[in-house]
Amino acid sequence: MPTLIKLTGGAFADLDNEFVHVADEDDAPNVDAVILSFTRFQAEGEALLAAGRKVGVRLESDQAVEDLAYDLPRLSVVALAFPKFRDGRAFTSARLLRERLGFTGEVRAVGDVFREQAGFMVRCGFDAFEPSDGSTAQEWGTAAGRFRHVYQRAADDRAPAFEERA
Amino acid sequence: MYLYDALDKEFLADRSAEFRGQVARRLAGELSEDQFKPLRLMNGLYLQLHAYMLRVAIPYGSLNAVQARRLAEIARRYDKGYGHFTTRQNIQFNWIKLADAPDILDQLAEVDLHAIQTSGNCIRNVTADPYAGATAEEVDDPRVWSEVIRQWSTLHPEFSFLPRKFKIAITAAPKDRTAARVHDIGLVARRDRDGTLGFEVIVGGGQGRTPYVGPTIKEHLPAGRLLSYLEAVLRVYNRHGRRDNIYKARIKILVAALGAEEFGRQVEEEWAKIDGARADLPDTELARIRGAFATTPFETLPATSAIFEANKAADPAFARFARNNVKPHKKSGYAVVVVSLKAVGQTPGDATADQLEVVADLAERYSLNDLRVTHAQNLVLPHVKLDDLPVVHAALQKAGLATANIDLASDIIACPGLDYCALANARAIPVAQHIAAKFADADYAEKVGELKIKISGCINACGHHHVAHIGVLGVDKKGEEFYQLSLGGSGAEDASIAQILGPALPADKVAEAVDTLVDKYLSVREGEERFLDTFRRVGMAPFKEAVYADAH
Numbered sequence: 001m002p003t004l005i006k007l008t009g010g011a012f013a014d015l016d017n018e019f020v021h022v023a024d025e026d027d028a029p030n031v032d033a034v035i036l037s038f039t040r041f042q043a044e045g046e047a048l049l050a051a052g053r054k055v056g057v058r059l060e061s062d063q064a065v066e067d068l069a070y071d072l073p074r075l076s077v078v079a080l081a082f083p084k085f086r087d088g089r090a091f092t093s094a095r096l097l098r099e100r101l102g103f104t105g106e107v108r109a110v111g112d113v114f115r116e117q118a119g120f121m122v123r124c125g126f127d128a129f130e131p132s133d134g135s136t137a138q139e140w141g142t143a144a145g146r147f148r149h150v151y152q153r154a155a156d157d158r159a160p161a162f163e164e165r166a
Numbered sequence: 167m168y169l170y171d172a173l174d175k176e177f178l179a180d181r182s183a184e185f186r187g188q189v190a191r192r193l194a195g196e197l198s199e200d201q202f203k204p205l206r207l208m209n210g211l212y213l214q215l216h217a218y219m220l221r222v223a224i225p226y227g228s229l230n231a232v233q234a235r236r237l238a239e240i241a242r243r244y245d246k247g248y249g250h251f252t253t254r255q256n257i258q259f260n261w262i263k264l265a266d267a268p269d270i271l272d273q274l275a276e277v278d279l280h281a282i283q284t285s286g287n288c289i290r291n292v293t294a295d296p297y298a299g300a301t302a303e304e305v306d307d308p309r310v311w312s313e314v315i316r317q318w319s320t321l322h323p324e325f326s327f328l329p330r331k332f333k334i335a336i337t338a339a340p341k342d343r344t345a346a347r348v349h350d351i352g353l354v355a356r357r358d359r360d361g362t363l364g365f366e367v368i369v370g371g372g373q374g375r376t377p378y379v380g381p382t383i384k385e386h387l388p389a390g391r392l393l394s395y396l397e398a399v400l401r402v403y404n405r406h407g408r409r410d411n412i413y414k415a416r417i418k419i420l421v422a423a424l425g426a427e428e429f430g431r432q433v434e435e436e437w438a439k440i441d442g443a444r445a446d447l448p449d450t451e452l453a454r455i456r457g458a459f460a461t462t463p464f465e466t467l468p469a470t471s472a473i474f475e476a477n478k479a480a481d482p483a484f485a486r487f488a489r490n491n492v493k494p495h496k497k498s499g500y501a502v503v504v505v506s507l508k509a510v511g512q513t514p515g516d517a518t519a520d521q522l523e524v525v526a527d528l529a530e531r532y533s534l535n536d537l538r539v540t541h542a543q544n545l546v547l548p549h550v551k552l553d554d555l556p557v558v559h560a561a562l563q564k565a566g567l568a569t570a571n572i573d574l575a576s577d578i579i580a581c582p583g584l585d586y587c588a589l590a591n592a593r594a595i596p597v598a599q600h601i602a603a604k605f606a607d608a609d610y611a612e613k614v615g616e617l618k619i620k621i622s623g624c625i626n627a628c629g630h631h632h633v634a635h636i637g638v639l640g641v642d643k644k645g646e647e648f649y650q651l652s653l654g655g656s657g658a659e660d661a662s663i664a665q666i667l668g669p670a671l672p673a674d675k676v677a678e679a680v681d682t683l684v685d686k687y688l689s690v691r692e693g694e695e696r697f698l699d700t701f702r703r704v705g706m707a708p709f710k711e712a713v714y715a716d717a718h
Contacts, residue, residue, distance in 0.1 A: 064405075085204060086287060088327025092404050095324055100439065116188075116205060123323035147180045149173050151317040153444050154324065161173050161317060162451035 004108075005137045007127040012141035017130070019056055019077060021110075035079050035108075038063055041071070049074055058110065061089040065096050072103045077128070082111035091124045098125035098155040118144035125155030167230060167536060168313050168458040170278040177320070178275040181282060185209050186268035193265060208288075208326075210281030211267055215588050218262040221284040222274060226294035226312035226336075227255030227539040234526035234537055236277045238519040244270055249522070251507060251515040253579060253630055254333070255293050255539040256284055260586050288326045289319035289400070293335040293344050296538040299459060300548040302496035303339035305357045310456045311336050311365075311392065314447055318393050325400045329407035330415035332400070345541055345657035347371045347379050348633055350417045351399060356386065363389040369399060369429065370421030371661070373627035378418045379661045381426035383433060390452070394445035398437035402429070462534055462549065467499020471552035486570040486608060487559050499552055503533070505545040505562060506569040506577060510606045513595045514580040515543030524565040532558050542579055542618075544572065575617040575684070576602035579630050583623030583640065584647070590623035592640025592647035592673075597621055600677040601638075614684055616696045618656075633657030635698045636680060637664045649676045653683070653709055654701045668710055679713045686712040 004017040019033040024040050034048065035056035048055050056077025057068060068078065078097055080090035090109065097103040108128035109121050115135045122144045129140060151161045170178075185205075192202040206212075210221035222237070229237075237257055241249045244266050245259040252258055262270070274280055283290055294312040298304065315334060319325070325332075335344040338355035346352030352368035364386035371380025387395050403417045421429045478485040493502040505525060507515050517525070525545055529537040532554045538546035550558055562568040571577045578601060581587065583594030598621050605611040621638040622629035631637030637652040648670035655664030671679055686709055687697050701709070 086327055087409060088287075088325070089405060089409075091324045091327065092401055117327075119321070120323040120326055146184050147177060147321065149177050149180075150323075151177075151320045152322060161177075162448060162454075164173060165171070165454065166448075166450055 003131065003136075005129040005131060005135070005140045006106075007122065007129075007144075012137040012144070014137040019054070021058070021079075033076065035077055038067065045071065045074075056106070056108070059090075059093060061087050061093075065093045065101065069101055072097075072101055072105070075103075075105055077106045077108055078103065079108040079110045080126070082109060082113055082117075085112045085114055085117070087112075091120060094121070094124040094126050095155045115140055115143040119146055123150065123154040123156050123158065167228065167462075168309070168455060175275070175278065178278065178280050181209075181280060182268065182271045182275050185271055189264065189268050204286070206267075207285045208283070209267070209271065210284030211262070211264075212285060213588070214260065214586055215584075216586070217260065218264055218267065219586070220259045220262045220267060220270060220281060221252070222257050222259070222279055222281050223284045223291045224256050224279075224539050225316050226292050226298070226309055227296050227541075228294075228298075228309060229529075229537045229539070230535050231526040231530035231537070233277045233279055234522050234529065236273060236279065238522035238526065240270055240273060241522065242519040248516050248518045250513070250582065251517065251539050251543045251545070253541050253543060253581075253628065254291055255296070255541055256291055257539070258582075260582070282320060285331075286326070287328045287330050287332075289315075289322060289328075289332045289334065292316060292319075293333070293349070293541055295337045295339055295343050296540040296546045297339070297343065297493065297502055297548065298538075299462060299536075300495050300500075300502050301339055302494060303341055304337075304355075304496075306338045306355050306363055306389075307456075307459050308336040308338040308355060309459050310452070311353070311355070311389070313455050313458075314392065314452065315396070318396070318447070325404060328400070328404055329409045330412065330417075332403075332417065334396075340659060342657075342659040342661075343540065345630070345633060345661075347659075347661035348373055348377070348630075348657055349380065351396070352380055353392075355389070358386055365389060365392065367395065367399075369433075370418040370426070372416050372418040373630060373632045374416065375413055375625050375627075376418065376422075377627070377632040377663045378422060379663060380418070381421065383421075383426055383430035390449070391442060391446055393447055394440045394442045395433075395437055397440055397445050398433045402432050402436055406432075462536075464497045464500065464534075464549070465551075467497070467551065467553075469498040471499065471555075474552040474555050477556040481556075483563070483568075483570070484556060484559050486612070487568055488555065490570040490574065490612070491568075491572045492555065495549070497549075501550050501552055501555060503547040503550045503555070503558060504540070504572045505547065505567050506571055507544050507567075508571055508577045508602065509566055509569045510576060510602050511599055512566075514578050514598050517545070521565050521567055524561060524567065528558055528561055542573075542577065544577070570608060571605075571611060573616045573618065574611045575605040575614055575619060575680075576611060577618075578602055579618075579620040579634070581622050581624075581628035583621075583629075587623060587628075589626055590640065591625075591642035592623050592649065594621045594623040594629055594638075594640060597638060597640070597649065597673065597676055601680050604677050604681050614688065614697070615694070616698075617684070618698075619680065630657060631655075632663050633661065634664055635696075635701070636683060638676060638680075641670055643670065647673050649673065651676070651679060651683075651713070653706065654698065656698060660698075665706060667706070668714055682712050683709055 033054035058079040348371040367384040368380040533547035580598040584590040620634035652664035
């Protein structure tokens, strides 16, 4: 099970990952919390939610977050995939989830997730991370907080340079 | 000039510390070269044929004397005593040791310089008119908007892992010295009839394997909405640009695939959903940045200078320099001086540490502490008093920097080519030197007039050969260097992509062929027509015939 780093109230902590990632070809395990592909969620989401399970959806980097808009209030987690370090589409997806679609649940980074991108991820609204580089919460937090200043508004509440100056 | 405040400085210090840690992890073997590569590239550090190359950003091509002197020190201490100015107004050091890179970044940060976003698939250093704040042609100072974009794009959380690199150019003058129409985004500032400032937004121009002159997707974007509109363009690109093929990943491919109209529609749709109050820069910050550029301490001077006129009359070399390298200034009694880095026999764009120091001193003493880099790989002293021109010229002459060839045939743009670059198929520098030698006779070069020759050592087109009046592209034919010539390109306001002349030529025939092309041009030229105008009037046929009749 990959470790999970969770950001809560500005603090990063290592947590047990209560969600099970369920692949499309696997049988649904009998657990309380699952993360499904969008396709599988469309087929089985209603039933799982009705059974009181916590449900998350994993979106690949070429899938549009807008397609989840209707279901967002019922989702515990949206997991956004980074198939490669250099595929930056999930940054946009995260911002749209937070800033445009108003999603307040967990936005989780999965896939090629390295601490070098921690700062960008946090700024775009991610609050949970499954690091693929073995980072601890402490290392992740240090990387995310590396810069004392930022120059632009994003999905976090950091004051950009122009507000600090004002 | 915009000066970094404590906040900008702390940002650079944090960046430098981050990179020092990454290099330490690499040197200790904690990071493999594969893992380290994207990290070093985020700081402009490339691994080239012989050594690491460090590309230092010169935001919108603007330097002060202290910064130029620091670049000279770095060239002397960590390189072989010279640096190479690029077509993106940056400077590259070609002989860097990895272990030295963190110290170099610290020393750059001390004078507000850095290597952030000089490579990688992010928003690169913005290019701007090198005559900004000096030319009477401009409707606004493009440095204001360049600085706005510099800050906005610096470590942008959403747009640092785009499908491919992303280059923005800004000009506010009708005469385009930034190649705006062959950038990912070109911004041309204009005022409408009631004086309101706006930008023509050109998206999807580019060079490389598939050159395009970019289409205009917005005629007049209100200037205050610039950042939200850029956000919309970048978001559409980040989501929909191709990522399956590095050669089809630039925004130009997306714009061409969708069509400019549909791309523009998608941008408008996205833009309408963005909250401008959050995304656009507040007026107070814009005013702060504008103020930094508005304080150039010009003196009130007469429009003419007896010293200048007397020296022109007495010294033919100075008169030639004045004709070719001295450009009009918006303030009476001042001139813009272009310093050529294209002396015959020199590598285009190279400057030695000593030369950098000479230019730094001249900038400090005679140009209000302001120095610019041009995309044509030359330098500019933007604010020189007419009275001071003779003494500036003499100092440049002494340093080998007074070549009076701006926009003439020997003012060649060339990429580093196979002498340095791991991607190149052929050398570019010696070809440039051979061609320049054909125009060493300054009278002849002036007679030929404006002629933009640009050389790339491979199809990536860093030497801008697609937008040259005469373009030269190095190709590899079974292990031998050949060169394909093309004619009729322009990167300026009359942008066009050059057309291929014919079969590629061996290295020793290139300069000769250029000579033949110029002879043909002179024989059919009408009036004061430039080479480009003649080509556009008579077409390819006479030129093709001249070169290939000769070659066979």
